[in-house]
Amino acid sequence: MTKQGATIPVYTEAESFRKNSFRDFYIASYEDRQDAGLKRVAPHRHTYYEIIWITEGSGTHTIDFKDYPFHGPCLFLLQPSHIHQIIKDGPTKGFVLKFNESLFAVESGAENLLLKYGIFDNINVQPVLQLDSEAVHLLNDLMQKMLLEYKNASELSAIIIASYLKVFLLQVYKLKDSHREELQAAPEPRYLVFRTFKMMLEQQYRQQHAVQYYAAALAITPRSLNEVTHKYAGRTVSDLIKERLMLEAKRLLHHGKLTIKEIAGELGFDDAAYFTRFFTKNEGLSPQNFRFKEKHDEAGLVR
Secondary structure: OOEEOOOOEEEOHHHHOOOOOOOOEEEEEEEOOOOOOOOOOOOEEEOOEEEEEEEEOEEEEEEOOEEEEEEOOEEEEEOOOOOEEEEEOOOOEEEEEEEOHHHHHHOOOHHHHHHHHOOOOOOOOOOEEEOOHHHHHHHHHHHHHHHHHHHOOOOOHHHHHHHHHHHHHHHHHHHHHOOHHHHOOOOOHHHHHHHHHHHHHHHHOOOOOOHHHHHHHOOOOHHHHHHHHHHHHOOOHHHHHHHHHHHHHHHHHHHOOOOHHHHHHHOOOOOHHHHHHHHHHHHOOOHHHHHHHHHHHHHHHOO
8 A cells, every 4th residue: 555655655565566476576677658648757755776777768857856867878776765756758668676675585694785885875966877888788688687587487586686686786886986986975974874773773683673772872862763764764763673573584484494483582572472463463464374375385486
């Protein structure tokens, strides 16, 4: 369901990712028709990361109320916090790729990729990346490989797609790095707080579930920390803690053989019943039913 902010709609994975075997990833090529209406032309934001690659066409991309003229081939990198709107001069063609950090669950610790390299950093400085012919060839090859794997899913597809996406993002980082003199600016202090929080969360989410703990460790109030996470992730501190716990819970349920009680202990829950209520509330399925469904879906995928 679309969540409504004051006036800006927020689109979630449930609405924007086509229902298939990839819960945390979506990719499609597209080509506008001259006589077709364009969807989502009003300003909006997402709960996930989005990469829009326009290979042909032009227009204006408004990101956080700043206008950026574009012409293909070019690349847009959008964080969950961005409010954006694309006004096209006419039909365009290209690719749309959407994902959240959970995609990297197949590789332990790989979700730090976005933080470690800051691939989506400085987006307000250069949100539109123009591409030369060499970059177009390289990124097109990776995009086509991801699209092919997405359309022809197999047991290993999630791992393969995550690997391709990592390479794609690191190549984008190299492109941004080549313009570092243009882009380099003193990081906003609140963004540094956000990155520090995310790193702390990654290190301590198993032991520390309280918003107050992270706020105190950063020497700010819970309200201030919520303002920071809302600005850069579009979610509250509590939401981010819950998302990280749920990600690990799903990993352990899907890939491991621990009992529900053992998983609860691994994630810092003293009471397995409380963990079950927590998981069910956030997923809509009990841990037992989630594990059964994942195994059933996996079996169907490889038949």
